[in-house]
Amino acid sequence: MIGRLGAVVLDSPDPAALAAFYAELLGGTVEVDDDGEWVDLHREGEQDLAFQRALDHKPPAWPDPERPQQFHLDVAVERAAMDDAEKRVLELGATLLEGDNDGARNWRVYADPAGHPFCLCAC
The missing domain is CATH 3.10.180.10 (2,3-Dihydroxybiphenyl 1,2-Dioxygenase, domain 1)
Structure with a gap:
């Protein structure tokens, strides 16, 4: 083993809002960095999620292969x-x-x- 998975990171135009969505879905504590560009969702004993600002984020178009999931x-x-x-x-x-x-x-x-x-x- 080389290492362990630290977090799964999702791009979003609004990382704090997306972190709040997943906190309601999965539980955990939201921590926003000073400039709001990065947000962590810490989940005791579970995999952490993180969210980073991507102003040009283009979401997948389910199930369109031109913009896959x-x-x-x-x-x-x-x-x-x-x-x-x-x-x-x-x-x-x-x-x-x-x-x-x-x-x-x-x-x-x-x-x-x-x-x-x-x-x-x-x-």
């Missing part, structure tokens, strides 16, 4: 809580990209407020 986050949710979780992420500013085909699949695909795809996955 590049990566996405899977968020595990109890199956019985999927509808409530969906309602909450939509209230927080997410956009539904693909549903679960009336329960035929175990995941639903969303875009966060900056356009990055993520999934709520039934566990």
Whole structure:
């Protein structure tokens, strides 16, 4: 092993707002640097996320291969809580990209407020 993963970093035109979205989704403590260009989301015992300002950010266009997703986050949710979780992420500013085909699949695909795809996955 050469090292360990420090953080997953997402580009955003508004890193503080995107960090607040993920803090509501995943929990954790938001820490904004002095100039607001970098924001950390610290999550006790879990992987940290970070957000950096990218004024020219062009979000992925699901599922357009001209602007692919590049990566996405899977968020595990109890199956019985999927509808409530969906309602909450939509209230927080997410956009539904693909549903679960009336329960035929175990995941639903969303875009966060900056356009990055993520999934709520039934566990």
